[in-house]
Structure formats: C-alpha cells, structure tokens
Amino acid sequence: MHAFFVVAYILLMVVIGLYFSRRKVHDDTDFIVAGRSLSTIVLTATLLATFVGSGSIVGGASFVFQHGPGAAIFFFAGTPIAALVVYFFLARKMRLSRATTIPGLIEERFGPAARSIASLIILFAYVGIVSYQFTGAGHALNLAFDLPVWQGVLIAAAVMIGLATMGGLVSVAYTDYLSAVIIFGSMLIALPLVLSRLGGLDGMMEALPTTHQTLLGGLSPWQALGYFLPLFLLILGDQNLFQRFAAARDPATAKKAALGLVIASIVCSSLITLLVCATRVLYPDITPSTAMMTLAQQGLPVTVGGLMLASLVALLLTTGNSYLLSASASLTQDILVGWLKFDISPHRALLVNRLSVVGLGVLAWVLGAFFPSVLAMQMYSYGMYGAAITPIFLAALLWSRATPRAALAAMIVGGLVTLIWEILLGKPMGWNSVLVAMPLATLTLVGLSLMQRRPLPGNVSR
Template sequence: MNTILLITIIGYILLMIVAGTMIGKNKINNTEDYMLAGRSLPNIVLVGTLLATFVGSGTVIGGASFIYQQGPLAGIIYFAGVPIGIVILYFIAGKTWLISKYTIPQILEIKYGKLTRTISSIFIILAYIGIASYQFTGGGYILNLTTGISVQAGTIITAFIVIFLATIGGMFSVAYTDFISSLLILAGFLLGFFYLVTNVVSFDTIIASLPESHFTWTGNLTVPQIIGYFLPLFLLVLADQNMYQRLASAKDANTARRSTIGFFFSSIAVFGLVILLTIGSFALFSDIKPDTAILQLAYNGGLPVIVGALILTASVSFLITTGNSFLLSAAGNITYDIVQRVKPDISDKSLLKINRYSVFALGGIAYILGAFFPDVLSIQMYSYTMYGAALTPAILASFLWKRANGPGALASIVIGGLATLVWELVLQKPYGWNSVLIALPLSIIALIVVSLLTPKYTAQIEEDQYGKDKEEKENVEFKSEYASGVYEGK
C-alpha cells in the first residue's frame, strides 16, 4: 500500500462528496433542477460533463484491455466511433435543446406514440444498469491495487460513493463535479505520458516492444470482429440519453451545439492518451491482466508517486462521474416514463423523491449484475449494444426520416434488444462476434420494413401546456414539425 496514493484518492473522493452535497443542497428545488440542472449549464461545464460522462471504466479499463491485446491501430478503430458520432450529434444538438425533455423515451413519444416510450424506457434501464455495473467493478480494481482490500470490497465502496452522489445532487451535482473530473483526467493522463517517455522508457523502445500483430488495423481479430468493437461506441454516442440530457441542460440552443465541438476535441485527446499509456504499459509489463494496464503503469511503472496518484485519481474520477450519470439517467426513465405514465397527476415533490429512491435501487441491481460477467470489456460490449442496436436506429430516424412511425420504431427496439440478449446470453457469442453485428442489421431492417408497411403516425402537440414566451413558442413549433415528420435534420 502506498500512503500518498491512498491519501490522494481518498482526498479526491471526499472532495467530490463535499462538492456534490453542497451543490445539491443549494440548487435542487424541483425535478427540472434535478434532471436538467435548471437548463442553466454554461459551455465549459457542458463540455466537461459530456467528456467525463462518456469516458469511464469502459475507457480506462475496457479500452485499455482491448488496446493491450490488439494494439494501438486497432485501438484507434475501437475509439473512432465516438468522434464520428459527435460530428453527427452536432447537427441535432440545438434541436435536442428545443425539445427540452428529461428522457429519450419522452422524445420518442412525440414522434412514435406512448407504447414506444414505455418499451424504449425498459431497454434503456437494462443497458444503463450494465454500464453502471462496470464502473463499480473498475473502482474495485483501483481500490484493490492501492489499498490491498479485496476487489469485491472495493466494488461495494465505489458503488456506495456513486449512488450517494447521484442521489444527493442530481444533474447540478453531477455536471459540476464532472467538470472538475474532466480537468483532472486531461492533466493526469498528459503528465503521466510525458514523464513516462522522458524518464522511464523511450517512445522508440515502446514501439519496438510491440508484437507484429499490433501493427495492423485489426490486431488479432477478423474484420467482422473489429467492426463489432467499433459499432457499439459509435451507436451509443449518437443516442446516449446522457448526451441528450446534458444538451437539454444547456442555457440555450447555441450553447448546446457549441459544446459538441469541445467534446469532439477533448475526447480525441483522452482516447489518444489512453492508447499511448496502454502501449507504454505493454512495454513495461508484458504479462499482466490486460484490463489493469493503465492502473499497473500508474502504480508500478516507475512514475513519480504524485504522477501515479494523478493517473489513478483521474481513473477514479472517470468511474464515479460515469457511474452516477448513468444511474441518474436510468432513474429518470423509471420516474417519468413509467411512474408518471401510470400516475400523470403525481406531484413534482413526489417525482423528486421517486427519482432519488430509483437511483438507490438501480445501484443495488447494478452491483448484483456485475457478478454475471467475467470482465469489464464483456459487460461493456453487452451494455453498449443493448442500447445502440435497440434504440439508436429509432432515435436517429425520428430526426432524419419522416416516414418512420410508431410500429416501425417499436419493432426496431424490441428486435434489436432481444437479438442482443439472445446472442450474448443464450448463444454465447458464436464465432467470437459481438452481438451488434447481428442485432443492428435486424433492428434497422425491422424499422424500415414495418414503417413502410404501416400507416404514418402523427402526434398532437398540446400548445396550451406552454406559456406565451417566445422561446416556448419556438419549442412548440419545433415539436409539431418533429412529430409530423417535417423536420429532417435541418
């Protein structure tokens, strides 16, 4: 056990708890504050929370595991879906703000109807529980490495911290602690790599240590297999409810759109540093467990203690910010897409309580789920595909294809989700292919065929629920266009 490492990590965790508690105590007055930070986030905070939310255990542990085994070029393919997806997200970010809903299913209801909202919320909850689960496991790895406690005990501690922060402060707490974490992430990883190549092992030596397979774009994988790793991240960033909630939390539509530019460049920087740190770890440790590559580098890689502490603390920040974001988001699905649908007259105060109780319950389920998957990378691919294949086609079609309708979206969501479950859990991934290679085509085909064979759905927008404010009128006008299929990404 290294005392400095331990103190640094504990200090960071305490800072997050104090900051999250203070922000939550002073800012949360209603459900809009809890879910969308009162629609007040400035650009720099928005960029930070987008980055910190999307980059978590799946990057530091799952991504490092993939790069360690397949090489840096394959790692570029693995991560490339994120910046490509962000470019597409830029063109719909402003309209996402105008829709101003708490959840993706609420958005889908405008275009596709109530049943689609209910079914989509179930699949989002299933996927997000999985994503939260491997944040807990990642935290267990780090605490095991730095304190010597068991991975299981570390996982429980991480779960408690994540659940507490998500419960106490909602989006205000999550967004501003995300911003702090994003600065720590960039500083820790950049400083760590700079010291590594200038004082521990030269970059030439790192390159020379890599096996021949690591200099190909597919590593040890076939072309279908590498595509199966590219698609889940690409699909997730395009339709991740967390992204849409954060864009809706911006102070205006232009801020929402501009934030995707910062997200684009900061994500490339972080992914690039993860690749470089992982191959540096490979040069020093050729026989470690792949998903501990960055963690071992920070702990045993010859870096100064303070630099190692920064990397490990940055890794912890990844896990905490991503975990509480996904729990908060999934709790919103329970509160607004299930409970409020059953009891439409429920008070705002009651919704706020249910939101917090749901975070706690989902956190417990996420911890239990972690026992069913052998490593972070496997649960990561399941969770991303469950979301991406089941929901992304319907979400994008709602913005970009006016003929898409409720029956088509419903068929797409159900078939994509069930195909993921069957391929992953029943068939156990035949040919070593990730389920996205099967689930995504089936989901798209179902959406197109069923939409063309059934009547077009047109929602009715109730204007009297909005005030006379100019901005609210623009929201109503856009919702009407969106529901009727007039809006095609303009």
C-alpha cells in the same frame, strides 16, 4: 501515498455533492437537467467524463493492452465520429425538444407504447453500464488500498449511489469538470516521462509484440467493426447526451459542447492508447484491465501517479453517477408516470428520483456478478442500446416516414436479438451482437414503415 490522493479526491467529491444538494437542487428539474444552466466548458467536460469512464480506462485499456494501438483506433473512434454527427445534425434538434428523456422524445413521434418499450430497454442497458463502473472502480480501489475487489466494488457502489442521490446532475457536472482537468493534466505530464524510459515513441512501438504493430491487432475486420459500432451507436442516441444538452443554457451552447467533445475525446483516447501501450511494454504480465491504474501506481512519480489514480477513480465514479441519473429519469418519468400513470406530486418528485437512484444502484451491483469482465458487459450494454434505441431515436428526429408500428417492432427485434446472441448463443464467431441486432432492427424499422401506404404525421423537424 497514492491512497491519500484517492481518499482526498473522493472526500472533495462528497463535499461538492453536499453543497449542490443543499444550494442548487430544489426540484426534479434541478436534479435531472441541472436547472438548464450549464455553460459550454462545463458541458463539454461532463460529456467527456461521462464517455471516458470504465469503458475507456478499464474496458478500453484492456482492449488496447491485448490488441495494440492500431486496433485502438476502431475501439475509440466511435466517440469523436458520433459527436461530429451530433454536432452537424442532432444537437440543436435535441436541445429544442420539449422532452427530457429519450423515451419522452420517442413518445412524441411514435406514441406511449413505444415510450414504454424504450424505457425498459434503456433500463436494461444503463443498469449494465452502471454495473461495470462499479466493477472498474472496485479494481482501482483494490490497487490503491489492497482491498479485496468485492470490498472495493461495494465501496464504489456506495459512493456512486450517494453522490448521485445528493446532488443530481448539477453536482455530477461540476465534479466531472474538475476530474477532466486533472486527468488531462496528469496524462499530459505522464506521457513524456514514460516514453523517455522506452526510447521514445519509436522505441515503444518496436518493443510491442508483433501483432500489436498491425492495424487490426489480430482481429478480423468484422470483429474490429463489432468493437467500433457499439460505442458509436450508443453516443448517437445516448440519453446522457440528450440529458446534458437539455441542461445547456441554450441550443448554441449544446452545439459548441458537441464540437468540444469531438476534440477532447480524440486527445484523451490518444493519450490513453499511448499510455496503455507503454504499460504493455513495462509490465507485460499484469491483468490487462488494470493497465492504467498499474501505471499510475507503479510507473510514475508519486505526485503525478497519485493525481492520475485519483482522477481515474473519480471518472469511474462520475460516469456511474451519470448513468444512474439517466436510468432514474427513465424509471420515474417514463415508466412510473408515463406508463404506469403514477400520480407523483411536484413536491415528492425529487424524493422519488432519489429513491429510484438507490434502487437501480443496488440492481446494478447484483447484475455485476453475471458478466465475466468489464469489456464483456460493456459490449452487451452498448450493443443493446445501439441496436434497440439508436435507430428509433434517429428516425424520430430525422425521418418523418417512420411509423409507430415499425418503431415498436424494431425496438423489440433489436433487444431480443441482442439477448439471444449474447446470452443464449454465446457470441458466435466472436462477433459482438450489434453486428447482427442493429441491421435487423433497422431493416424492421425501414421495411415496416415503407409498407404503409402513406406517411403518418408526426412532430419532426425537417
């Protein structure tokens, strides 16, 4: 019965994708930024669905299952805090920019070389993020249909690539809206049902392991910070955020949606945390990353559990779509056109974008074989972006003193240190790479910029 809900919802998403591909997507502007037509509520929903994908319901669930609700604060707090910063300082500036990608904005301030390096780093990070959406959705399909995980991953990859290729951002935005409504509704119904079996909130907390009842859940303060920073830094300078603000009807809509993301992310992450903790008590021997899916399938009435499982799968799929679209935009606009100077005529731009989605999707599927877990790939991808892109992006918007040479050097330092720390050194002391790579990149940016005798002119709003 649970499988019926999943199949029905996936078919509905395909129908929506086909509809928008034929009725609403006529050129690459429609494909990449939804014709700049999204309303506040749709924009808020697609922002939430983008940042509550595999990172929250698989990687985040695994983290909460292993460390408890106190530590979950550090893991999930990055989204609302970053969204508040965006609301007060960045949303309007991002919407007013003429660029449609982060590397395009970086080029406005720091030149074409910085754009090229930023594009490559974003591809490395986003392909990694897409890859763990494939993995997370594969595990969900494994639970729903008893398929081998590798088959679930293949099916999930095919659906994500197909949906992104058909309708672009406009179809992703409206399927995100529907998914956000269903996931909120199913979790709000599920929470009291589950807590009633455990003697309420107090009963659940008492039944958790002792370490789970502490603030850090067995982590050191540095480790806890290492889980907070990657998501916080990713969202501050995330191209998906930038792309969606570019898709807003106007700057005021973008700013309202940022505030909506603050509120929605707090509610959603609180629900996920409580439901995963309840699952930890009810099913202590399951694989941690499957906590949300296990609860949906085994711990709830069929209708509620089926809707939750379907919406969980949908969120995994649409988050993968979002990052595929952003990676595609960087590949076509920033690398093929901006760096390699390919002459892509307007009537072929849409086809090139669609082909790039397919190619990057295949690359993400291959990359998934090299990381042991969703959580490990999540921290690598977020750390790469947060260290190498976010400081330069913020400087482009907010600091006129930053220089092109310093920005270029900082991106290279951030990217290389991330790769060395994660892959060659194997995360010494258990620290995520962002704790080392982001400070070094920021020091490089600030130090080299201040060594210049006078500020360089640039297009920056003050």
